[in-house]
Amino acid sequence: MNEYKLIADHLIYEYNKGSAQARKALDDVSFVLRGGEFVGLIGHTGSGKSTLVQHLVALLKPDSGTIYYEGADIFEKDYNRKALRGKVGLVFQYPEYQLFEETVLSEVSYGPKNMGMDKKDAELAAYAAIKRVGLEDECFDQSPFDLSGGQKRRVAIASVLAMNPEILVLDEPTAGLDPAGRTELLDMITELKETEGITIVLVSHSMDDVAEVANRIIVMDKGKIVYDAEPVEVFRHTAELEAMGLAAPQMSYVLRDLKAAGIDVNVDAITLKAAKEEILRALA
Amino acid sequence: MIRDITLGQYYQADSVIHRLDPRTKLVGTMVYLVSLFIFTGPWVFVTAASFLLLCVFLSRVPFSYMLKGLKPILFILMFTLVINMLFTKGTVLFSWWKFTITEEGLKQAGAMGFRLVLLILGSNLMTLTTTPTRLTNAMEHLMRPLKLIRVPVHEIAMMMSIALRFIPILLEETDRIMKAQLARGADFESGNLIKKTKSLVPVLIPLFISAFRRANDLAMAMEARCYHGGKGRTQYKPLKYKGRDFVAYFMVIIYLAGVILIGKFL
Numbered sequence: 001m002n003e004y005k006l007i008a009d010h011l012i013y014e015y016n017k018g019s020a021q022a023r024k025a026l027d028d029v030s031f032v033l034r035g036g037e038f039v040g041l042i043g044h045t046g047s048g049k050s051t052l053v054q055h056l057v058a059l060l061k062p063d064s065g066t067i068y069y070e071g072a073d074i075f076e077k078d079y080n081r082k083a084l085r086g087k088v089g090l091v092f093q094y095p096e097y098q099l100f101e102e103t104v105l106s107e108v109s110y111g112p113k114n115m116g117m118d119k120k121d122a123e124l125a126a127y128a129a130i131k132r133v134g135l136e137d138e139c140f141d142q143s144p145f146d147l148s149g150g151q152k153r154r155v156a157i158a159s160v161l162a163m164n165p166e167i168l169v170l171d172e173p174t175a176g177l178d179p180a181g182r183t184e185l186l187d188m189i190t191e192l193k194e195t196e197g198i199t200i201v202l203v204s205h206s207m208d209d210v211a212e213v214a215n216r217i218i219v220m221d222k223g224k225i226v227y228d229a230e231p232v233e234v235f236r237h238t239a240e241l242e243a244m245g246l247a248a249p250q251m252s253y254v255l256r257d258l259k260a261a262g263i264d265v266n267v268d269a270i271t272l273k274a275a276k277e278e279i280l281r282a283l284a
Numbered sequence: 285m286i287r288d289i290t291l292g293q294y295y296q297a298d299s300v301i302h303r304l305d306p307r308t309k310l311v312g313t314m315v316y317l318v319s320l321f322i323f324t325g326p327w328v329f330v331t332a333a334s335f336l337l338l339c340v341f342l343s344r345v346p347f348s349y350m351l352k353g354l355k356p357i358l359f360i361l362m363f364t365l366v367i368n369m370l371f372t373k374g375t376v377l378f379s380w381w382k383f384t385i386t387e388e389g390l391k392q393a394g395a396m397g398f399r400l401v402l403l404i405l406g407s408n409l410m411t412l413t414t415t416p417t418r419l420t421n422a423m424e425h426l427m428r429p430l431k432l433i434r435v436p437v438h439e440i441a442m443m444m445s446i447a448l449r450f451i452p453i454l455l456e457e458t459d460r461i462m463k464a465q466l467a468r469g470a471d472f473e474s475g476n477l478i479k480k481t482k483s484l485v486p487v488l489i490p491l492f493i494s495a496f497r498r499a500n501d502l503a504m505a506m507e508a509r510c511y512h513g514g515k516g517r518t519q520y521k522p523l524k525y526k527g528r529d530f531v532a533y534f535m536v537i538i539y540l541a542g543v544i545l546i547g548k549f550l
Binding site (some may be wrong): 059082089092098111114125159160 | 466467
């Protein structure tokens with residue numbers, strides 16, 4: 001658990017440099033990722049979280065500062081960035097808009113093929129990945145465009161998973177999904193972490209999404225990291241979070257109101273399950 | 285990478301040039317472009333360049349920003365220069381192996397180079413200082429007489445403004461899709477031409493799909509708001525000439541007269 005997988009070292013990145021609309025998207029951002037972590041990256045729209053995750057796979061180059069993956073500087077001139085993108089998998093926001101192949105199987109084997117696998121190995125990897133995201137066997141030969149919204153998203157996530165990344169970064173994976181789809185997807189991601197030990201970075205602007213699943217939360221505001229701690233620790237700063245246009249998880253509000261009403265509950269229970277037990281305990 | 289293209293992108297600023305009526309700018313630009321091709325001679329180019337510099341100065345668009353617009357034509361520019369230099373016949377100045385450079389060739393190349401640069405800068409200045417909506421609005425106005433011969437002027441203008449409006453959106457979309465495929469290990473740079481072209485398929489297909497989806501949504505939204513073409517349609521901000529437009533027209537006329545005189549007598 002304690003081995004540093006990835007180190008971001010004082011990243012600074014500015015959009016529209018040198019013009020009137022220049023604005024710092026990343027302002028001195030540093031953090032480390034350890035193997036097997038589940039990190040929630042939270043921030044309001046425009047806080048720089050999407051910019052940050054694009055740096056993690058070297059799609060954007062910082063103006064200053066750098067990132068080390070397993071000890072190697074990924075912005076070094078002859079660093080193999082293609083191989084890096086296989087190890088740090090990035091799933092973009094609305095990833096279903098990047099589908100292009102005729103069948104789900106060939107769609108998902110696009111990534112592994114790019115990583116240099118031959119057709120057979122790539123298809124095996126694709127097969128495994130499609131299974132991992134919980135799609136049915138019937139889907140394999142279907143056109144990805146005939147699937148439902150939630151299924152398309154699973155295909156897109158599978159297409160990154162098929163490269164067998166060690167770190168999986170998901171940018172707002174639940175955006176635009178219905179509540180059931182959202183829960184299913186979050187369960188699936190948690191399972192990936194639990195059963196395969198993949199390090200997960202989940203980007204979101206919703207505390208409720210990450211409160212349930214993450215064991216560490218990084219909060220960004222105006223290009224800076226404001227908090228980087230365990231969920232319980234972060235959610236104690238409700239007022240500051242609200243000032244940034246964020247909020248604590250709903251459960252935390254319920255418990256706080258209960259406490260204010262004189263019922264003795266522990267306000268640090270943030271997941272739905274923990275809160276339920278806490279309330280039952282207090283009422284018993 | 286893809287954001288470097290400034291053509292058709294508005295530069296927000298508050299200046300006299302920005303406030304001019306789009307029709308004035310459109311007519312002025314056209315006169316300017318035509319003047320570049322009808323008249324020739326070093327003094328004509330000096331006049332044309334200084335007129336353009338004056339306009340750029342008035343527009344408050346940073347000069348470095350203007351120059352960025354030249355990047356996409358750099359190759360064509362180099363190509364025309366070399367072709368003109370090498371293949372114009374006349375008094376030989378310098379000759380090596382099969383290449384000969386003539387005095388006429390140099391002059392021709394210089395003239396072409398100046399023309400191309402001023403042409404692009406001139407038209408860029410217009411698109412940088414005029415929003416696409418206002419520009420097509422101006423076109424619609426100026427093409428009104430064509431309605432008499434049943435040209436669907438309004439529809440053409442509407443199509444143009446939609447197309448212009450979608451350029452930045454599609455560029456951004458391309459950027460996004462390219463990045464997403466790069467994250468899946470795509471490689472757009474290595475390999476020969478065929479391999480490179482093939483590598484663009486995963487970008488083009490999603491891009492087309494998204495363009496069609498957007499077109500569909502837009503058509504739906506327009507119909508939901510009862511759009512039915514130009515007949516009887518009024519405008520929120522009708523175009524109106526102001527004092528500064530007449531001053532601008534006057535300056536364009538003076539410029540034109542100046543160029544004619546200089547072209548004839550110098």
